[in-house]
Amino acid sequence: GAGVSQTPSNKVTEKGKYVELRCDPISGHTALYWYRQSLGQGPEFLIYFQGTGAADDSGLPNDRFFAVRPEGSVSTLKIQRTERGDSAVYLCASSSTGLRPLGLVADTQYFGPGTRLTVL
Amino acid sequence: QQQVKQSPQSLIVQKGGIPIINCAYENTAFDYFPWYQQFPGKGPALLIAIRPDVSEKKEGRFTISFNKSAKQFSLHIMDSQPGDSATYFCAASYIISGATNKLIFGTGTLLAVQP
Numbered sequence: 237g238a239g240v241s242q243t244p245s246n247k248v249t250e251k252g253k254y255v256e257l258r259c260d261p262i263s264g265h266t267a268l269y270w271y272r273q274s275l276g277q278g279p280e281f282l283i284y285f286q287g288t289g290a291a292d293d294s295g296l297p298n299d300r301f302f303a304v305r306p307e308g309s310v311s312t313l314k315i316q317r318t319e320r321g322d323s324a325v326y327l328c329a330s331s332s333t334g335l336r337p338l339g340l341v342a343d344t345q346y347f348g349p350g351t352r353l354t355v356l
Numbered sequence: 357q358q359q360v361k362q363s364p365q366s367l368i369v370q371k372g373g374i375p376i377i378n379c380a381y382e383n384t385a386f387d388y389f390p391w392y393q394q395f396p397g398k399g400p401a402l403l404i405a406i407r408p409d410v411s412e413k414k415e416g417r418f419t420i421s422f423n424k425s426a427k428q429f430s431l432h433i434m435d436s437q438p439g440d441s442a443t444y445f446c447a448a449s450y451i452i453s454g455a456t457n458k459l460i461f462g463t464g465t466l467l468a469v470q471p
Contacts, residue, residue, distance in 0.1 A: 240399070269458065278362075278445045278461030279400065292458060327399050331457065342388045342449055342457040347399030 238262075240348035242328050248354045249318055257313040257351045261330030268311050269345060270303055271327040279327050279347075285311060318355045325350040360448050362462030369436055370470050377431045377465045379446035384427070386448040390459070391420065391431050394443045403444075404431075436469045443467070 241260045249255050261268050266287055271279035281295040285305045293303075300318075305311040315322055329345040361380045369375045379389075387408055392400035406413045406420045406429065413420045417434040433440055443466050447459040 267457070271459075276464070278360075278447070278464050279459070281458040281460070284458055295458070329399070342390075342405075344390075344402050344405075345457065345459065347392075347401065349397065349399050 240328055240330055240346055242326075242348040242351050244351060245349065246352045246354075248356065250356050251318060251320060253318050253355075255315050255318060255353065257315075257326050257353070259311045259313070259328030259330075259348060261309065261311070261328070262346055263309075264332075265330035265346075266308065266333055267331040267343075268305060269329040269331075270311070270313050271329065271347075273325045273327055273350070275324075282313070315353075318353075320355050323353055323355045325352050360446060360460050360462045362446050362465060364465060365463070366466040366468075368468045368470065371436065371438060373436050373469070375433050375436055375440075375467055375469075377444055377446070377467075378428065379430065379462050380426075380428045381448050382427065383448070383450070385450040386460075388449045388457070389420070389422065389429050390447050390449075391418070392445045392447060392461075394445065394464075400445060433467075436467075438469045438471050441467055441469050 243258045268285040270282040273279045283303050284292040287308045300316045302314045327350045329347045331343045331345045363378050367375050390405035391403045393403045394400040404415045404418045408424045419432040422429045443464045445464050446462040449457050449459050
């Protein structure tokens, strides 16, 4: 596809369960980002991948959250022992390189439609 | 301080009006300021972006004004149309070791353009 895709579009789970959210970035994009958007708020950074490696995971709220990108393309965000406070829209974005030499403009991040996670 | 403050929370204008959305930041290390537009059920999409060495940037009906000394920037939408009704987010980022374009977003402004 031409854009970033995310599956599922909606996920309802019960407190304490494990969930996986998938992101397919734009083909050829080496940088991939996960954000979380709570109702009425702006997206909040979670983690950034450069290729297969997590270059910055400073936004992950706790050790229940984990993300992988084993082949440098598709990424999966994993949430263990879900809590009601985890309910939000999880957004994935990709960009061409993610690299930004000093003085140059950052390359555009293209967002997917998000996965709406509801924890009952 | 990572926060980007955005106002107003919501805005209603008539068709043809010029809505203005304002953002302020504290971290002087920020050096890239994009604006995103988000429709319900969709992800944010980049509208326009500016660097702090420029005071104004215009793309079509969208203009960013940037005041580096005040650490403020704003989005103006000229000749607004009902199709512009959406949520608008300002954001900021800075370099970490030449990489990581992680974006710090404002809280959003819900714009309604009445016909």
